[in-house]
Amino acid sequence: MxxxxxxxxxxxxxxxxxxxxxxxxxxxxxxxxxxxxxxxxxxxxxxxxxxxxxxxxxxxxxxxxxxxxxxxxxxxxxxxxxxxxxxxxxxxxxxxxxxxxxxxxxxxxxxxxxxxxxxxxxxxxxxxGAVIFGCYVNNPSAYGVVEIDSNNNAISIEEKPKHPKSSLAVPxxxxxxxxxxxxxxxxxxxxxxxxxxxxxxxxxxxxxxxxxxxxxxxxxxxxxxxxxxxxxxxxxxxxxxxxxxxxxxCLEEIAYRRGYISKEQLVRLAQPLVKTDYGKYLVQISNEVM
Incomplete structure (x- = not known):
């Protein structure tokens, strides 16, 4: 993907x-x-x-x-x-x-x-096939709108309709x-x-x-x-x-927890940011016991 x-x-x-x-x-x-x-x-x-x-x-x-x-x-x-x-x-x-x-x-x-x-x-x-998401909103006319049946199957989809058939916006x-x-x-x-x-x-x-x-x-x-x-x-x-x-x-945290980078790499990424709360958070994560 x-x-x-x-x-x-x-x-x-x-x-x-x-x-x-x-x-x-x-x-x-x-x-x-x-x-x-x-x-x-x-x-x-x-x-x-x-x-x-x-x-x-x-x-x-x-x-x-x-x-x-x-x-x-x-x-x-x-x-x-x-x-x-x-x-x-x-x-x-x-x-x-x-x-x-x-x-x-x-x-x-x-x-x-x-x-x-x-x-x-x-x-x-x-x-x-394809997968879309349906999100309830109170102003569906501002979005693409999907209409579904009782089994959550899509029936219709419209772009910014004046008269929406449902309150499900497509994010x-x-x-x-x-x-x-x-x-x-x-x-x-x-x-x-x-x-x-x-x-x-x-x-x-x-x-x-x-x-x-x-x-x-x-x-x-x-x-x-x-x-x-x-x-x-x-x-x-x-x-x-x-x-x-x-x-x-927090991209660095996701990369670390997904195993894309090591603890040492995370610490290196945190160093230029240590004066910020963001950088301190990365350091905190690196000190956690996994």
């Missing part, structure tokens, strides 16, 4: 903050925003990750993340010239994906739940088999001029190859596309970390 983080777009809803920097570089409390989607892929056991962004912003991500070697994983990078839709990620990433299945996550989505990592590991073992986390590349190539742009991810999902739906995982009440899903939602997300992370003493989206 390969992973893609789509971190493109111009971030106009966050102007003037994002006039010269990618929104996925902005901090969500104590970490860059992109750490959060990357952590989801790592929790799913994915070690090869493609970061797609604009030509202007890609150098920022390369500087921040590097090759991934120090985390025991591998980052690759690609440019999306124009915001042509989420489905274009599979066309851009065709060579990277190769013959593998792929998980796509949006660079401005944050997920948090107890045991979410193990759940992702299970779902990411997909062999055929920015999608798992597909290798057929997604050819499907994405055949998708025609919508009225917005974009290759919509819902059009790709609809193909799997019509072929009876779409599974829906309900997130339930135990999962927090935050979309950080506005100034208000940025603040809400930062407050959410701050409260959880301070009260629990456990960090969210």
């Amino acid at each position: 390969k992973g893609i983080v789509l971190a493109g777009g111009s971030g106009t809803r966050l102007y003037p903050v994002t006039k010269s920097i990618s929104k996925q570089i902005l901090p969500i409390y104590d970490k860059p925003m992109i750490y959060y989607p990357i952590s989801v892929l790592m929790l799913a056991g994915i070690k090869e990750i493609l970061v797609i962004s604009t030509k202007r912003d890609l150098s920022q991500f390369k500087s921040l993340l590097g090759s991934g070697e120090e985390l025991g994983i591998k980052f690759e990078y690609a440019v999306q010239e124009y915001p042509n839709g989420l489905a274009e990620a599979f066309i851009i990433g065709e060579k990277f994906i190769g013959k593998d299945n792929v998980t796509l996550i949006l660079g401005d989505n944050i997920f948090y739940a107890s045991n979410f990592g193990n759940r992702l590991m299970k779902v990411s073992k997909l062999k055929n 920015g986390l999608y798992i597909f088999d290798n057929k997604v590349i050819d499907i994405a190539k055949q998708v025609k742009p919508s009225e917005r001029g974009e290759k919509e991810i819902t059009s790709v999902i609809d193909v799997y739906l019509k072929n009876n190859e779409l599974k829906v995982e309900l997130t339930g009440r135990g999962l927090a899903w935050l979309d950080t596309g506005t100034h208000e939602s940025l603040l809400e997300a930062a407050n959410f992370v701050q409260v959880l970390q301070k009260r629990q003493g456990l960090y969210i989206a």
Whole structure:
């Protein structure tokens, strides 16, 4: 399974903050925003990750993340010239994906739940078809919406419908088999001029190859596309970390606990950060008895 983080777009809803920097570089409390989607892929056991962004912003991500070697994983990078839709990620990433299945996550989505990592590991073992998540929201018209039957089978999916058929939004986390590349190539742009991810999902739906995982009440899903939602997300992370003493989206911790890096490597990663609570947390982890 390969992973893609789509971190493109111009971030106009966050102007003037994002006039010269990618929104996925902005901090969500104590970490860059992109750490959060990357952590989801790592929790799913994915070690090869493609970061797609604009030509202007890609150098920022390369500087921040590097090759991934120090985390025991591998980052690759690609440019999306124009915001042509989420489905274009599979066309851009065709060579990277190769013959593998792929998980796509949006660079401005944050997920948090107890045991979410193990759940992702299970779902990411997909062999055929596609898996999307269904998350209850009070404003489904702002999202892609999936309608399900009594057995949680998908009935329909619509992109930002004026009259939603359910309250289940489809968050920015999608798992597909290798057929997604050819499907994405055949998708025609919508009225917005974009290759919509819902059009790709609809193909799997019509072929009876779409599974829906309900997130339930135990999962927090935050979309950080506005100034208000940025603040809400930062407050959410701050409260959880301070009260629990456990960090969210700490890439070094995930790499260590997944066995990608050794204790010695973790300590080395912590050294440049020892003046921060983040660095002290890494040192604390390295001193734990495993």
